[in-house]
Amino acid sequence: MKNTHHFCGKQTISFVLDQIPYIVLFALILWNCLFTKNFFNIATLWNASFQCASTVIVSMGMMLVIATGGIDISAGALIACAGMLATLTMRQSSCILGVLAGLGTGLAGGFINGIFAGRFKVQPMIVTLSMMYIFKGAARLASGGSNVSTNTPVFNDLTYIRIGGAPIQLFLFLAVVAIMGFLVNKTTFGQRVFAVGDNARASEMAGIRSWLVILAVYMIAAFLTSFAALVEISMATGADPNNLGTGMELDAIAAVALGGTPMNGGRPRVMGTLAGVFILQIITIMINMNNVPYAYSLAITAAILVAALLLQRVKDRIA
Amino acid sequence: MEYILEMKQIQKSFSGVHALKGVDLCVCPGETHALVGENGAGKSTLIKILTGVYSKSGGSILFDGKEISPKTPNEAQMLGISPIYQELNLIPDLTVAENVFLGHAPKKRGGLIDWNRMFTETESIMESLGIDVDVHAQIHTLGTAVQHMVAIVRAIQLECKLIVMDEPTSSLDKKEVDSLMKMIRELKKKKIAVIFISHRLDEIFEICERVTILKDGEGVGTFAIQDLTQHEMVCKMLGRDFSKRERIRTERNFDDVEYLFELEHAVWFPKIGDMTIRIRKGEILGLAGLLGAGRTESAKVMFGYARPEKGILKKEGNIVKIRTTRDAVRLHMAMCPEDRRAEGIVPDMSVRDNMMLASLSGKSRFGILSEKVKRQISEEYIDKFSIKTPSSKQLIKNLSGGNQQKVILARWLATNPQLIILDEPTRGIDIGAKGAIEELIQEFSNQGISVLYISSELDELVNNCDRVLVMRDGRQAGELTGTELSRDAILTAIAGAM
């Protein structure tokens, strides 16, 4: 017996694996600072905030849904639908009513998702897929298929508010992240989400009504998504029923996966998810600034995503 | 004597936990070797190293004369070491024979499966072990004990030389344990060695030739069974003197005490025919019966986890609505489920958070439960139950099985219940802790808390309960109180001679 002190490889490895999103993000930033012209500039941050604010907001909701073991693929379509209804309402009445219409659409849609997934225990994939069609259809039907502009300067101008040079979008998504961090890590609701995702039967035996938790989670997710829709229409001064929000759910799912929230339910990782969005965003910027075709950016994103999921599996295996 | 297995100076560290500090384990061919020790002593860790689930931090393993160091369970299997896990990894929809030959079915020329050979070979192994099972039956139609046997037959078919069983009997009833014992004797004749982990000493004295005792990750020694008495063995396990308590229960009369909870005429097809359970304040009521008699189901109905077709629940004489487990928690009921892995623990959560799971509404303010409260409560129970964990922040899945069970118990005690339903609370718990839990149950009852105690261990029921209901086929088959309450009386009632 030479040594009585042993390092435990596995525990160390699993700790390092938890840090992967941050390491990757850091590496990407470093690489770009060194090799991408004009990257090391505060304007890059402001631009990125513009571009990824709504993705961050949607991802935070998606993270909760995934933490309970579900998925919401109606998010992108909800952006189109909530955005369109908000725009149309704004045109016809007031800015405030438009905002309420957008958020209301989200809450209603989330309620339907949550009731079916939680109470009636329908596969979340199927429920939200159906809702995706409904949202898409509703957006086209309401607009007749063409672009509509808000015609509400008060609302559109919100986009350009800057505080100390930083765009309002930065503060919006940071606020959402902060609230989510509090919700997940400090409240009993956060504990319930974690427990239901990790072992639904045990949670029910412990007196947690899992269907209510699931309902709440889908409603929060859809509410955040419709909030993101408002951010988007304000920037675009209107809604395009065919393109608004397209693919947003995929970006959000990718960010959550990159961030280390287990895809079949478990501990939600707020900062990881934020890092996940940044990683995806930096890849896009990198590609743009270096004049690489868009298709490559998709391929690189895919590669990073697969790598992240592989690492998650490695962690499950050794834990 | 030639050993088939020699594990020498095995060490294992998890970060912060030195689980094994140089343990020796030697097994002879054809021997049934017991491995005993307190919860968290390191038994499961030792055999997980042997079967390739964990890698060792030090020491050496000689198997069949060769030094081995299996990296995966599959590798261990190829070497001839087969684990029989608690959660059997059989495929429920396949037949017995298909499961036995899973992954290496006999082939005809041309690569087609030789079904005839598969069925006849399975039958012949079964016959040689004296088991009578239809090899064409699907696994899910068979009982747990039979499934265990199929897993063992599979191991034999793979020509293994050593079978490792980690608490195989904890989810079996008496009759099933007997047939498993019979099977282990057949294995002896085939010169297949068995490592047998159990907290039930009777079984060990019945079937094993030698025993290795672990304490706190160190080997206390290996002894021939006939050189030890049960009492000596327990003292060596616990490292202190231990006196087995007889019936703790003082003769108490509950006839004048009012009922706290009454479950009346519950019907839940097909498990419960017509069941009435009335429990008095401060009373310890036992539920006896065979596996599948409807005990767990009755408890689940009472606790609002299952919705019966018929039946009402009364609390203190008033009918109460109970539709979910949350209603039950509101009515101050608590329930420790029997299947702790599936219905108890939230594996990736810390010990602390697991303990607070049932108190999330009760102990929080404005949806927030302060870390200080959590820490205080969890540390209190860790102390009280001597739960082995480096800290209350350790993930519960890293605790030993028995210690996980204690955390679940603590989860419910923290809710200050008036009625505690305990479904096999001592399953997988070592003798020392069992005594502590039994004492605790008496203490509850003295404080006026009622206990509904489900157990397959008749001695436990007789020692602890004021009254025992015996169930058979979803109905009450007998009721025993006071002096009529004895092991034999329960057995008679179970058998249906009343």
Ligand SMILES: Nc1ncnc2c1ncn2[C@@H]1O[C@H](COP(=O)(O)OP(=O)(O)OP(=O)(O)O)[C@@H](O)[C@H]1O
């Ligand atoms: N993956 C792990 N990470 C950290 N600690 C662990 C891990 N697995 C086991 N331990 C610790 O190692 C010790 C031995 O655990 P083990 O499961 O071997 O006990 P055991 O003898 O099988 O107990 P029981 O009778 O309760 O099943 C315990 O203190 C446990 O907390």
Ligand SMILES: [Mg+2]
């Ligand atoms: Mg164990």
